[in-house]
Amino acid sequence: MYENNLITIIDQHLLKGAQDTDIAYFAKDRQGKVIACNALYYKLAGFSCERAIIGKTMQQVSWRQLASFYAFVEKMVLNSGAKYLNIEKLPVQIDGSNSVISEKKPIVINGHIYGYMGRFKVMKKAPEITIIPGRYNRQQVVIKHLYFVDIILPLKLFQILIYVTFYQLDYKSVANLVHCSESTIKKHIGMLYDRFGLYDQQRNLNELQKISRLFIGQRVVEMCFDLHLEGQCHLILPFE
Numbered sequence: 001m002y003e004n005n006l007i008t009i010i011d012q013h014l015l016k017g018a019q020d021t022d023i024a025y026f027a028k029d030r031q032g033k034v035i036a037c038n039a040l041y042y043k044l045a046g047f048s049c050e051r052a053i054i055g056k057t058m059q060q061v062s063w064r065q066l067a068s069f070y071a072f073v074e075k076m077v078l079n080s081g082a083k084y085l086n087i088e089k090l091p092v093q094i095d096g097s098n099s100v101i102s103e104k105k106p107i108v109i110n111g112h113i114y115g116y117m118g119r120f121k122v123m124k125k126a127p128e129i130t131i132i133p134g135r136y137n138r139q140q141v142v143i144k145h146l147y148f149v150d151i152i153l154p155l156k157l158f159q160i161l162i163y164v165t166f167y168q169l170d171y172k173s174v175a176n177l178v179h180c181s182e183s184t185i186k187k188h189i190g191m192l193y194d195r196f197g198l199y200d201q202q203r204n205l206n207e208l209q210k211i212s213r214l215f216i217g218q219r220v221v222e223m224c225f226d227l228h229l230e231g232q233c234h235l236i237l238p239f240e
Contacts, residue, residue: 027117131233165212
């Protein structure tokens with residue numbers, strides 16, 4: 001039974017990979033061997049087809065110089081059951097960049113971890129954060145080239161994201177700051193989960209913090225609350 005569930009989970013993961021042609025998708029077993037991937041993943045790994053990479057480990061692909069680091073991350077995901085999200089550096093450049101945003105999460109069936117699946121995307125352009133006019137005079141925050149998809153949030157919702165992730169305030173404190181009820185804040189947090197594609201066990205503040213720490217820092221806070229930046233509405237963030 002678990003084998004059918006495993007195949008279904010991996011098929012659903014790779015289906016996204018067929019749609020997102022600029023994102024590499026893969027799945028591995030507990031020993032770190034590739035059991036499935038999309039075309040971009042096996043091409044970047046130095047193989048001509050999916051069949052050729054099946055069963056291969058990190059020591060046998062084009063970025064084998066990072067095998068020890070990736071083995072550590074993989075072990076952390078498998079032993080903790082937690083999702084990993086970070087910006088990493090590859091030892092080689094791809095389309096002029098060696099920066100990638102990488103995500104790995106365990107494959108859990110009936111409480112047991114059978115492996116993990118992940119995705120990564122090459123960051124080809126410098127990340128940008130812009131505040132633009134929206135409908136009905138409501139400003140929006142647009143984040144490009146930093147996550148798997150471009151992020152567009154109403155400025156007020158983005159400010160709530162800053163309160164709960166950057167400053168780690170509780171719902172009551174945020175409600176007092178934006179003059180609404182705690183239940184309204186919870187609805188806003190639910191909207192953030194939806195915007196970032198977080199479902200099931202991922203719908204928690206810890207997952208929001210993993211994503212927001214990629215782009216929320218002091219300069220972004222100053223811009224979004226118009227502090228000392230004289231109305232600046234555009235930031236280009238340097239690669240780390």
